[in-house]
Amino acid sequence: MATTTIPTSARDTELPRPLAKPFYIGPLLVDPPILQAPMAGFTNYAFRQIVREFGGAGLLATEMVNARGFVWMDEHEAEHPDRLWGVAAEPRPLAVQIWDNEPETLAKVGARLATEYQVSVVDINFGCPVRQVTQKAHSGSYLLRFPDRMGEIIERVVKACAPTPVTAKIRLGCSRDRINAIDVAQVVEGAGAAALTVHGRTAADMFSGEADWDLISAIKPHLKRIPLIGNGDLDSAAKVVAAFERYDVDGVMIARAALNKPWLYAQAAAAVRGEPIPADPTLAEQRELMIHHFELVRERFGDEKASVLMRKYACCYAQGRPGARDFRKHVATIKSPAAFYAVVENYFPV
Template sequence: MQIGPVKLPNPVIAAPMAGVTDRAFRIIAREQGCGLAVTEMVSDLALIYANPRTYRMLDFRGETSPLSVQIFGSNPETMGRAAAIVVERGADIVDINMGCPTPKIVKNGEGSALMRDPALAGKIVEAVVQAVPGVPVTVKMRKGWDEQSVNAVALARTVEAAGASAVTVHGRTRNQFYSGKADWDIIRQVKEALRIPVIGNGDIWAPRDAARMLEETGCDGIMVGRAAMGNPWIFRDIVHFLQTGEELPPPTPEERIGIAIRHLELMVESKGEQVAVFEMRKHAAWYTKGIRGAARIRETINKSQSKKEIEDILKSLLA
């Protein structure tokens, strides 16, 4: 798969997820075979004002190219400036968020609120494309704001005309958030309407889902979100299935605990022990889901104060 001049090793992409897809997650996802991992969304204004926490989110040490950074905002001029900053810091692709449904983002006219203003959305894409010549600009959107305003096809045409190199379509409306079933037919409609690559997103929980989405929609790539939380092996499994038609055995408890500990180590390296220990709690719950005794130790993990404590608790599941 190719996005502008950037070639991906395969069409399996890790979705941007706030509070999840940090450097540690991205490194592990790439090690497990995904062709591209997108950062958590970063604010255009926070970038312009050099917010220290936001700049820490652009820590790409140890990551392999290509790198995609997702930015959000609602002002063409500041979005262009933000794009230039992330490219200067190493981004190979700039992704524009037009799909985030959370109220605090939407109330500022950002995220999926942009689907209600296609003209502004087009101006933002134009400004970003002009600010980063030669760097592909992509857009992540939803089916529409609600079922009465399904406009993914029209918006996709607008951003393509404005210079976008690819679009990702999540087959849910903003009002659905993450509930209900993703509409894959809207992904097919967008694919049929555009010349640029289209990436499908929504309800890919297993390798067969990925294969079915590619077949049913004709999309060029697939994006995996929530199914990868605590399960980075899904990228390896999807890539293998698409190449061979074979399903790989699930990871053993030993593999799961091993990667969980590696995830923690990478987080400590990036963020320091105190922040990493706090943020690892949710990841530990995801990694250990279904392992015998895991429910019992989750409360203990949530009270942990050190890296060693979490490591010891995780290892105890294998005893």
């Protein structure tokens, strides 16, 4: 199957003025029309706070929350999942993504998020391709083969969360020979969802190959009322502008590229407004940003756990920088704040 990818030839500083406009998810205005993707293990409160400080994301999202685990913790009077760290008090708008395959469980958790946490959007994950979610839990992208089940889930969650809007995130299908995104999109809309996000790969693709934006765009004529958000391979302001110019989408969602460039949302937002694009922070500023990230994690988890957690975040910051391999080798062993600061001082480029 031919795949159309977003060109990288245009220089960010020479981007034409685009036509991207804010859009609504139910009553919520998403402005700018650029969303921060939920990413398990990464988009916690610390990451969201850093993105918020740079600006540019019209809607931020948590990591995906296991609905069944949330219910178990609730019933056993345990602390709610770490993936809800900061949600109750942080600024809005904010989406929380949940996953499971039981309509009742998802509806129960959605209702709690809408009422107790007062989140802006409840998003249902039908796109995660990892084995633990699909094969072991029969959730995420596994459910793409059962659109009727997806419709039942969405209807129950929409009813439980009202008036908080409910959205869905999907992939193109289970595999390249089983692409059913248009049929699934119509089910999602018919069940009452307020928006649809489509990642331009199939579940079988995982994260390999290139996202097919032609197939994402082909969904739009089949939606009557809800916005379509495209996701996949957006790693520069130029690509974001190209997505809006070339494809029939209302919004875009930036994911993995922002893990080592959390300022990308601000750059993309400036580009879609036709404004000068902010320069990347200097390496010295990026080092200070990484330390700021560590302090946010440390406040929540304490010295030892934060040091271990920071290993993967620090590796993201180093990606593509001079000496990244040597830095990753040393940061992978840190067990204390002192060790972290020493590795940053000695091995992170400036």
